Amino acid sequence: MAELTLETARKILDAALAKGVEKKFKPLVVTILDARGAVKVTAAQDGTSLMRAEIAHGKAYGALALGMGSRALFQRAQEQAYFIDSVNTLAQGRLVPVPGGVLIMDGSSLLGAVGVSGDTSDNDEICAVAGIEAAGLKANIG
Numbered sequence: 001m002a003e004l005t006l007e008t009a010r011k012i013l014d015a016a017l018a019k020g021v022e023k024k025f026k027p028l029v030v031t032i033l034d035a036r037g038a039v040k041v042t043a044a045q046d047g048t049s050l051m052r053a054e055i056a057h058g059k060a061y062g063a064l065a066l067g068m069g070s071r072a073l074f075q076r077a078q079e080q081a082y083f084i085d086s087v088n089t090l091a092q093g094r095l096v097p098v099p100g101g102v103l104i105m106d107g108s109s110l111l112g113a114v115g116v117s118g119d120t121s122d123n124d125e126i127c128a129v130a131g132i133e134a135a136g137l138k139a140n141i142g
Helices: 006-022 052-066 070-079 081-090 121-134
Strands: 029-034 039-044 101-106 109-117 138-140
Touching (some): 006 039, 006 121, 029 121, 039 052, 052 070, 070 121, 101 121, 121 138
16 A cells, blocks of 8 residues: 655645745645545645634545545535535534645555645645646546
8 A cells, every 4th residue: 555655745745835836826834644634744834824724634634534625525515515514513623625625646546635725725726736746646636
């Protein structure tokens, strides 16, 4: 079974933050969880607002917990609001079902998830995908 190493997580983190700088996005927080849901690495750029770390974690956690990117969770929340609300209640409010949480895949193996928060959800997702792809891995947003 493949494992997300700290070295790989740092590559994802650095590339995700670099993409935000390149695109001139607002300051970001990036959180990377391994397949168990444990924090591998997290960082906040200067100037992020207070709750961004929790939001980034919630995007990654929700993607990992339900096995789909948080964009898919967002879509599901629109179609089945009671289901996502119930799951979030079971998860003690730790899911953030909006784009920006992306699964990290190595072939068919799930390595973990990235959560990004700070700009629009779509822009957060762009940075998460860029980070994963820069590490030579596959991003699963759906």
